[in-house]
Amino acid sequence: MGKISALIIVDVQNDFCPGGSLAVSGGDEIVPVINRYMESFREKGLPIIASRDWHPHETKHFEEFGGIWPEHCVQRSFGAMFRAGLLLPPDTLVFSKGMDPEKDDYSALHARNSAGTQMADFLKKEGIRDLYICGLATDYCVRRTALDGLSLGFSITLLVDAVRGVDLKPGDSKRALDELEAAGAGLIQLNNFSTTNVFK
Numbered sequence: 001m002g003k004i005s006a007l008i009i010v011d012v013q014n015d016f017c018p019g020g021s022l023a024v025s026g027g028d029e030i031v032p033v034i035n036r037y038m039e040s041f042r043e044k045g046l047p048i049i050a051s052r053d054w055h056p057h058e059t060k061h062f063e064e065f066g067g068i069w070p071e072h073c074v075q076r077s078f079g080a081m082f083r084a085g086l087l088l089p090p091d092t093l094v095f096s097k098g099m100d101p102e103k104d105d106y107s108a109l110h111a112r113n114s115a116g117t118q119m120a121d122f123l124k125k126e127g128i129r130d131l132y133i134c135g136l137a138t139d140y141c142v143r144r145t146a147l148d149g150l151s152l153g154f155s156i157t158l159l160v161d162a163v164r165g166v167d168l169k170p171g172d173s174k175r176a177l178d179e180l181e182a183a184g185a186g187l188i189q190l191n192n193f194s195t196t197n198v199f200k
Helices: 031-043 119-125 138-151 172-183
Strands: 005-010 048-053 093-097 130-136 155-164 186-188
Touching: 005 031, 005 138, 031 048, 031 130, 031 155, 048 138, 093 119, 130 138, 138 155, 138 172, 155 172, 172 186
Parallel strands: 005 048, 005 130, 048 093, 130 155, 155 186
Antiparallel strands: none
């Protein structure tokens, strides 16, 4: 079976979970759900990819330097570590974003691996076409990743029971999901995941 599908886990890091500097309400509740999805992908030998915010101390992304966000996910800090309990396999492919102090870099497809390869380029080189996206936060990095994926010709499916949103404005997360569905993304949950063609 060709490995044309991949699981993309977006920014499940300490600072985005309860107790973090930019905590998403219920951000840690999705961890066991993501673990279930990872089990399914591992069983079929399909790639698991995790993105992370990896900001320098000074970046226009932060309030202190003109942005809208409190300091979060600073490189090598505890807040930037993946959430405890997220059972990432040893062969998980890690991509980092937000390293350019002049850019927000919400999209995981802009993230780069240790070799400097951008995720979108890596996926295309590997022949991966179908992306199953989960993580944090629905209305920012998950949304932007999915929209970028659609614009680049990937098939996008949102794992809606494995995302949570910031909701700076009430309803932002619901609007993001509606926007993505209207743009062509699929929306599924664990209870109907096995009926999709991801493993067929």
